[in-house]
Amino acid sequence: MERFGARLQQATGRRGPLCVGIDPHPSLLGAWGLPDDAGGLAAFCETVVDALAEEVAVLKPQSAFFERHGAAGIAVLEQTVRAARSAGAIVLLDVKRGDIGSTAQAYADAYLLAAAPLSVDAITVNPYLGFESLRPFLDTAREHGGGVFVLGLTSNPSEGTGLQHARVAGADSGTGDPSTGGPSTGDPSISAAAAVLASVRAENAVAGAAVGSVGVVVGATLSEVDLASAGIGGAGLDVGGPVLAPGLGAQGGTAADVSRIFGSVIEQVLPSTSRDVLSAGPDPAALRSAALWQRDVLLEAFRV
């Protein structure tokens, strides 16, 4: 199977650099006049997939909103994933899984094997238990043409307690570009986020493809100062693979922000929005228009 990085690049080249999150929040079900149960969830997802899966490059269902409804919700997730992929969308399932050993392998098998009921193109993963704890995800994805997006930096330092800002020994950060935009403090340590990005960069370098299949998640709501303070500003964002940037739209990031902040990796950034598009529903034409408008704004901003 073709590698995920190449497939993603083709999809965004054809359809534009946009990811739309499928976040069936109870309040959104209510706004659409749907009950907060598995039936409402199914109707919601069917409408979103019908309206968007033939137009948008990447759809990103958020697992939590399906898990709320137990097995019946997961059945809707299975159906949603299948329908979206059949219509030509790449499906990135937002599950943020992370575990060790055979449990990490079980999660990888659950989402990255073609034969699995919940087989998707890519998933998000959590590196808290150590980047090497993600090895089963990385290996399974590589063997089966899938993608993995590792949580990098999602909150700004002023929010305080995020372990993404913890300091780790910088010994193996040498695999990255030295000009990471971080402040020069004489401190040999680097942020946990910078260490994660360095590990992803090394992983993509070893794989040796033109476009890597291991991505990172870096919030679209962060400022240049936030990125610089975590030591991942400018060229430091280049991990040789895709950069998922959630938070576009209702959460505060604009296309111009994304274009400016992710300018050094503009070919690889995948901005993600959800509320702004979904709240245009339930009319399918309005949903589609909202998504295509957002895509066109991004294309315009990225051209500058």
Add this chain to the structure above:
Amino acid sequence: MERFGARLQQATGRRGPLCVGIDPHPSLLGAWGLPDDAGGLAAFCETVVDALAEEVAVLKPQSAFFERHGAAGIAVLEQTVRAARSAGAIVLLDVKRGDIGSTAQAYADAYLLAAAPLSVDAITVNPYLGFESLRPFLDTAREHGGGVFVLGLTSNPSEGTGLQHARVAGADSGTGDPSTGGPSTGDPSISAAAAVLASVRAENAVAGAAVGSVGVVVGATLSEVDLASAGIGGAGLDVGGPVLAPGLGAQGGTAADVSRIFGSVIEQVLPSTSRDVLSAGPDPAALRSAALWQRDVLLEAFRV
């Protein structure tokens, strides 16, 4: 509803301080002569619950092994949880979820609300996005008598990349006991694991119950040196709530190790084993014997 901390203490007082993990690994299904599908999974779990749920204080299903089988696997998980709770066991679902805002709330609702299809007594959570990102889990658990176990320290420092060993500013570690057993280096920073334990301790202190309902996960395979190097040795392990210690048995920790290393919090430690008990199956009597033997060894070791 009675608080989780009190319910857990009553259960371990009556049944002994043992948690048995339900990890239906494909190799284990094979060893039991069962197919690696939802039917095999259901037969496996039914046997385990029938054999153990009336005897063991806590059963801990590992979500990954159910997610592998999609919606059909989650239906088995629903049934397993219901049956185990009906038989009087406390169910701690090992999901290691972590997210922000309304997504974290959706995960909390999925597992900690009584009306949810997958309602359990407690879950494990991942603090990578910041301890405060766990607020929806903590609040929902408190309101509904549930428990939350936050990943603390699961790997030893020599394994290297674990962000649990990253250093964070130690400013708010003052809520804990100063004698945390860590080395005195003049460095004002503390390990991420120590910061997590301090936050859990503060959370339990605010709740003000005799036994807290917010727990931590600290590996039973760690040595005193590992804990001291992370600054959580000795009294530092006391978070005013339960300490789940996975890795007993096949993974290397013995009852004597647990008794020695967790001696300062022996009333609160909940050792967890899985492979050692499950590999005694599929004979229900053998399964039960293996669990009760493990429990008795722990009771003996803890008495010393």
